[in-house]
Every structure is written in C-alpha cells, then in structure tokens.
Amino acid sequence: MDVEQLITTELERMLPLPSGSQADWSDVVDRAGVGRRPRVARRGRSLRLTPRVLIAVAVALAIAGAAAFAAVVATTASGTQHPGPIVPPSLANGHVTAAGYAGGSVWALTTNGLVISANGAWHEVTPTSLTVTQLGDAYFADASAGWLIAYGHTQPDGAESLLVYRTTDGGASWSKATVDANASLADGHGPSWITFANQMDGWLEVQTVSSSNFSNANLYRTTDGGESWTPLRIPIAGAIAFPTPTNGFVSGGAGGMELYTTHDGGTSWALVSLPGPSGQVYGPVFSSPSDGLVSVTRATGSGTAVAVYQTNDGGTTWTPAGSVVIAHSRGQAATPVAGLGIGWLAAIGPGGAFARSTAGSDQATTFNASGLPHGKLGAVDALEFRAGTQDGLALFQGGACEDIKSTCLEYQALYTTSDAGSTWTQLKP
Amino acid sequence: MSGAGHLDAELEAAYRARYRHFLRVATAILGDEMSAHDAVQEGFARALREQRSFRGEGPVAAWVWRMVVNEALTSRRRRVSRRETGEVIERADRNGWPSDGYEIRTWVGALPERQRLMVYLRYYADLDYRSIAHVLGIEVGTVSATLNSAHQALRRRLEEVER
Numbered sequence: 001m002d003v004e005q006l007i008t009t010e011l012e013r014m015l016p017l018p019s020g021s022q023a024d025w026s027d028v029v030d031r032a033g034v035g036r037r038p039r040v041a042r043r044g045r046s047l048r049l050t051p052r053v054l055i056a057v058a059v060a061l062a063i064a065g066a067a068a069f070a071a072v073v074a075t076t077a078s079g080t081q082h083p084g085p086i087v088p089p090s091l092a093n094g095h096v097t098a099a100g101y102a103g104g105s106v107w108a109l110t111t112n113g114l115v116i117s118a119n120g121a122w123h124e125v126t127p128t129s130l131t132v133t134q135l136g137d138a139y140f141a142d143a144s145a146g147w148l149i150a151y152g153h154t155q156p157d158g159a160e161s162l163l164v165y166r167t168t169d170g171g172a173s174w175s176k177a178t179v180d181a182n183a184s185l186a187d188g189h190g191p192s193w194i195t196f197a198n199q200m201d202g203w204l205e206v207q208t209v210s211s212s213n214f215s216n217a218n219l220y221r222t223t224d225g226g227e228s229w230t231p232l233r234i235p236i237a238g239a240i241a242f243p244t245p246t247n248g249f250v251s252g253g254a255g256g257m258e259l260y261t262t263h264d265g266g267t268s269w270a271l272v273s274l275p276g277p278s279g280q281v282y283g284p285v286f287s288s289p290s291d292g293l294v295s296v297t298r299a300t301g302s303g304t305a306v307a308v309y310q311t312n313d314g315g316t317t318w319t320p321a322g323s324v325v326i327a328h329s330r331g332q333a334a335t336p337v338a339g340l341g342i343g344w345l346a347a348i349g350p351g352g353a354f355a356r357s358t359a360g361s362d363q364a365t366t367f368n369a370s371g372l373p374h375g376k377l378g379a380v381d382a383l384e385f386r387a388g389t390q391d392g393l394a395l396f397q398g399g400a401c402e403d404i405k406s407t408c409l410e411y412q413a414l415y416t417t418s419d420a421g422s423t424w425t426q427l428k429p
Numbered sequence: 430m431s432g433a434g435h436l437d438a439e440l441e442a443a444y445r446a447r448y449r450h451f452l453r454v455a456t457a458i459l460g461d462e463m464s465a466h467d468a469v470q471e472g473f474a475r476a477l478r479e480q481r482s483f484r485g486e487g488p489v490a491a492w493v494w495r496m497v498v499n500e501a502l503t504s505r506r507r508r509v510s511r512r513e514t515g516e517v518i519e520r521a522d523r524n525g526w527p528s529d530g531y532e533i534r535t536w537v538g539a540l541p542e543r544q545r546l547m548v549y550l551r552y553y554a555d556l557d558y559r560s561i562a563h564v565l566g567i568e569v570g571t572v573s574a575t576l577n578s579a580h581q582a583l584r585r586r587l588e589e590v591e592r
Contacts, residue, residue, distance in 0.1 A: 003584045010533040011552045015457055018449050025441050031474035134479065152566075190478065 096414040103143030108429040115429045122429045125171025136192035144170050145199050147226050149192045166226040179220050179229040193240050200225045201245040207237040215254040221266055232266045243286040247314050251281040274318050276307050280334035287339045287387040290314050295337040303327045306335045322364040324355040338383040345421045349379030354421050371424035373398050390420040436480040439489045444473050450554050451497050457549045458501040468504050472497030491563030536586045544579040
C-alpha cells in the first residue's frame, strides 16, 4: 500500500480543511500592537525606529487611505501648506530600521542585512550562518568592534536561541556566542537592545511577549566583550543606556513614562524622578560618561509640551535644559533628542519640525529643516549625533499613499546632517 | 527583497489566501480549533511586529509559517506545563491530538516531534520539501530523510496491522 496516499487520505478524513469564515485581518493588526514598547535610545550612539511612531504612521495612513488622499494637503509644524500626495524617498536598497556611527563610518540594519559604510561605499557585513533567522539590534564601539543580536532556530522543536555575533575587524569576520539557548524565549520575543560602556562591559535586553498592560524584558550582561552573558533582572522593557560599567538607565515601561537607574551594572534598579511633570520619556542619551540628555513629552491643553533635562554627573542629578510647546499632538510618541556639544536638538515632528536649544541657555527655538519629507505622514523617529559635533543621523518613519485605491506604504529612511539639523541628506545603504 | 511596508501586504495576502491551511496545521499541533485560531493570529501578529528582522533568506510565506508553527508549539508547551501543575486541560492528549481511536492518528501522534511536524506541513499545509526546509530552517535533504523515516515508521505500523 502507498503509505503517502494512506497518510493523505486518512489525515484529510480526520481533519478536513476547515470551512466557514475566517477572522478579520484587523484582529491580527490589533494583536500586533500588544506588548509594543516606547522609544529607543542608548548612550547617544545609535538609533532605531520605534513601534509607537510606527503605529502613529499606520493610523495616519489608514485615515489618509479612507479619504481621497490625492487631495491631501500636508501641513508642516509652521503651518506651511504642501500639496500632496507625499512621495517617499528612494528606497532602492531597502528600508533602514536601525543605524549608528561606527567610528568614522556609519552602520545600518536594512532589509538586506547589516551594512557599513567605508570609503564612500556601503558593504554588507551580515554574518553568514545557517542558523540565523532574524537580526536584532547592533552596536559599534568604533569602526572595528561591533556586536549584533541575532536569533537562530537551533533547537529541534523550532524554539529560537538568542545569539550575539561580535566582530573586531569591522564585520569582516564574526564570532558567535549563545546568550540564551531557548528557555526564556519560549513565548517569543519583542524588540531587543544592545549597548556597551566599553569594549568589555555590555548589556543586552530582549523584550518578552506580554499584554500591553505589562512591560517585561530579559537583561543579560557581559564583562568579557560578549563571549559570555549572565542574566540579570530589569524592572521594565525599554531602551537601555550605560555611560559607565556601573551606571545605567532603562526608559519605557507599559506607558512609556518610566525611567530607572542602576549603579551596580544592572543588578539592582531604582526609579528616577525627573523634575517637572511626567510624560513619555526618550533617552537618556549620553555624549560622555557624565553628560546626558533626556526628553519628556506630555499632552497639555494647548498642545504638546516637550521638556529636555540634562545631567553633568552621570545621571545623579537632572536639571531643566529647555522646553517647547507645540500645537500639534505627538500622540503617545516620545521626542527624540540629541546633544550638540553645547545645546541640543529635538525632533518635534511631523516632517522636519525641530526644536534646538540656544547655546548656553535653556531657551529653545523651533524650525523646519530642509531635506526631510514634509507632511503629516511621517516624523523623525530617532536621532544620533557625534559627540561634540554638528554631525548627526536621523531615522525617518513615514508613509505615503498613491491614491484612494492604492495600498499605502510605510517606509523607513536614514538621513544625515552636518549643520546641527538644519539640512538633511538621505543616506542610501 | 521586500521592504517592511511591502511585507505588510504580503503577510495580509498570505493570511487571506491560506488561513484555513494555517488553521489546520495549528489544529493538528494543538488538538482544538479555538486554540489553533489563536495561534494563527498570534503568529501573524508576531510576523507583523518583527517584520523588520525578516532577512529574505526564503519566501515570506515560509517565514510566517515558522511564526505560526512556533506559536502553536509554544502554546502546546504551555498547556503541557499547566497540566503538569495540576490544571485540567481538555482534549489534549497524544501530542496534541484528541484521542478518539483513529489508528493513523495514534501512529502519527506517536512519531517524534520533528517527524510529526513535517507530516503536518507536508500533508496539511501541502508544502513541498523546499518550503518545509525554509519553514524549519533546515536543509532540504534533512526534510527528505526525516519524512522518509516517518513514512517507514507508519509503514511498519500498517504492516503490523495487516498481519
């Protein structure tokens, strides 16, 4: 008897293809919002797109798609009218979902993998491995030393393992370390973050799956450059920053409004109270072991208030460094902020709307940058500047619809500036 | 290479076109359709959440199949875990199959997990060997060898009955 035929017949008889209506796709989309986390920022060294802005763009796209989008008129923060539709930038080589500086170079995670710029050209440096199925976050201490989070199906039952690849030659070669074989990821995982205080002391965080009422994550620490990792506890899931091997921060939580600090490398954590009202926290981002910034965004009766705080003692104390009130709503999204050596730059969105502090004071002025896509359907989602310079990177999350019947497209693009955010040019890894 | 925005559309298209196949495989793993529906939805939701990490090493459909299968396996592990702690789980027996006396069901349920999973993907999802390899992240030759082992095991059972 033909065994395959028997299996086919019997299995079909026992479990026919289900009939009847299927659940709506919108249920899946709703589920995808479960357990999302707030903005990413860590030590001012890299930047990444954040789900809250992704959601905001998706909602805006849905609204735009429902209306006759071809007639949409986009309004920038200053009120300037720009006729639509909005054209996304060229994405010939894929979307950029994370990026940062690697010494004098720039690294980027794209849908093609991990790429690094060198001598004006981009080179893919993705580790080649049969077991790697997904890439997570990356961090480069300089042009040579870097680390990359990856997931691999190394278990017989298909469960994922958490891996870290590390390079000391700019991605030409990689060494693999298994951080977690599978136990902690049995229920899946959310976003991940990796950061280093120096080339030996690093931390890796993976958000675990939970309802949106909770914000849980697994934290791991290495003291040998990423060869071995030890699990630690962390009070919330969110972006991590470690300006020194002992002092660190995590911001986020279920509502995106919490900030915790550690003074023992992540073993114990304490809640931080910033001066002023609470709100969505971005950062902190550090330009040195002592100097850092954090932004707090909250809705007010007259719009959205963005307050920036600075520290010059590694985060022990925080003082107001300026604030702006903007007429539009940022929804539940925090405000990306980056240091400019003296002063700071904040992406108050949408489009290219920014606030910049006046050097040496706590006053801030708003302006519309050139070179970024204008309109409501998009905003800078993350910022990073080279310490003490006017050179920076921005990840832009946007959306565009060709007309009412077209599928709306979300896109992520990388931009660079060399004049403290006044003008931007797209980088195409 | 698909961008993240394009992946949204591809995932939705896969969901609409093959939902019933996803549901059938998840039902085979879990033993009941309600839990299977939940696993399918969560698998797709996870694919939506993590689409930026899709590397394009295989078809999007294979990638989301992996998400759904992993979700179903995880769900079943949780059920087994709860059962071990004393909670009553209805209709979970023989590696997820409801035990209702079918010989072939018993035989398939007794296969090692990897063999059983491949049988589901081959016969319930109607995936070819290459697609199964993409789903499970293994070589095509491994799929062939594993399914061959499953066929041999079932053939032995069948011969025992016929004697």
